[in-house]
Amino acid sequence: MNNLNLKESEIIEAEQDLGIGFSKRNLNIQKEEEQGEVNFKVISNDNSRENLVYLTNFKNIISKQLPKMPKEYIVRLVFDRKHESLVLIKHNKVLGGVCYRPNYEEKFIEIAFLAISHTEQVKGYGTRLMNKLKDHCSSKNIEYFLTYADNNAIGYFKKQGFSNYIKCKKEIWKDLIKDYDGGTLMEACIKKHIEYSMLSINLQAQKDFLINNTFKFLEARKVRRHLELVDVLNKHKNEVRFIVMMLFYIYEILYY
Numbered sequence: 001m002n003n004l005n006l007k008e009s010e011i012i013e014a015e016q017d018l019g020i021g022f023s024k025r026n027l028n029i030q031k032e033e034e035q036g037e038v039n040f041k042v043i044s045n046d047n048s049r050e051n052l053v054y055l056t057n058f059k060n061i062i063s064k065q066l067p068k069m070p071k072e073y074i075v076r077l078v079f080d081r082k083h084e085s086l087v088l089i090k091h092n093k094v095l096g097g098v099c100y101r102p103n104y105e106e107k108f109i110e111i112a113f114l115a116i117s118h119t120e121q122v123k124g125y126g127t128r129l130m131n132k133l134k135d136h137c138s139s140k141n142i143e144y145f146l147t148y149a150d151n152n153a154i155g156y157f158k159k160q161g162f163s164n165y166i167k168c169k170k171e172i173w174k175d176l177i178k179d180y181d182g183g184t185l186m187e188a189c190i191k192k193h194i195e196y197s198m199l200s201i202n203l204q205a206q207k208d209f210l211i212n213n214t215f216k217f218l219e220a221r222k223v224r225r226h227l228e229l230v231d232v233l234n235k236h237k238n239e240v241r242f243i244v245m246m247l248f249y250i251y252e253i254l255y256y
């Protein structure tokens with residue numbers, strides 16, 4: 001990396017331009033997961049005490065983070081049996097999550113609420129959560145995520161691959177999702193061949209491969225140029241000897 005003479009800040013800027021700036025933060029969360037500090041769980045209202053506690057904690061985070069959303073409405077959806085929630089748990093405490101309604105036959109989910117606890121925002125948890133949801137839903141043959149994004153969160157959704165260009169046919173979703181005022185309908189297409197939670201590692205591996213091979217190629221080109229020069233000199237030994245002698249004579253004539 002140093003060989004390129006790029007400053008750390010320039011590399012970060014370049015990564016952000018490429019849309020892979022999230023990868024470092026996502027890697028940090030992955031490490032926390034590997035160390036068993038953090039885990040992600042898909043839960044629903046199944047009457048188990050543990051899940052009811054998690055859902056209650058998650059409902060409180062949503063209410064705090066989306067204060068304009070009526071509390072009764074949040075409770076209704078989070079505890080509705082047709083909705084599922086992917087919650088993020090750290091040291092047995094819920095830090096956030098995403099509540100969604102899956103429509104398995106129609107191959108799409110509607111994201112109803114998404115929230116990370118205030119003190120934990122912008123650390124990469126929101127990205128990791130979305131990547132985990134993408135992998136989970138992909139394994140259930142879901143092809144589209146649809147959501148009415150809060151206008152404050154449009155930037156976040158764009159960074160997770162959402163856009164307001166809706167590819168999923170309207171007749172599939174129009175009677176299944178609720179229209180919201182003050183939100184923008186956004187969609188992300190889920191690609192079966194991508195393992196979203198491994199994206200950072202894979203992108204980092206591709207980046208390392210590219211950089212290493214660029215150096216190898218440049219090194220090889222230098223060596224090849226050198227060998228070409230030796231070859232030319234060998235082929236034209238006599239002419240070279242003649243030119244050197246001529247230069248020597250000229251030098252002598254001029255300076256002696």
Ligand code: ACO
Nearest residue numbers: 065113114115116121122123124125126127150153155156
């Ligand atoms: N607007 C614009 N960009 C954002 C926002 C935002 N509100 N929140 C995060 N980002 C950006 C981050 O800066 C980061 O960008 P970078 O990778 O280029 O540096 C990227 O999005 C990912 O950040 P994460 O740290 O992974 O996200 P975070 O853990 O903060 O979670 C979330 C994002 C869920 C939006 C969180 O900020 C939150 O809970 N906000 C309040 C509640 C909210 O707005 N929820 C969404 C409502 S819409 C709905 O529920 C359908």
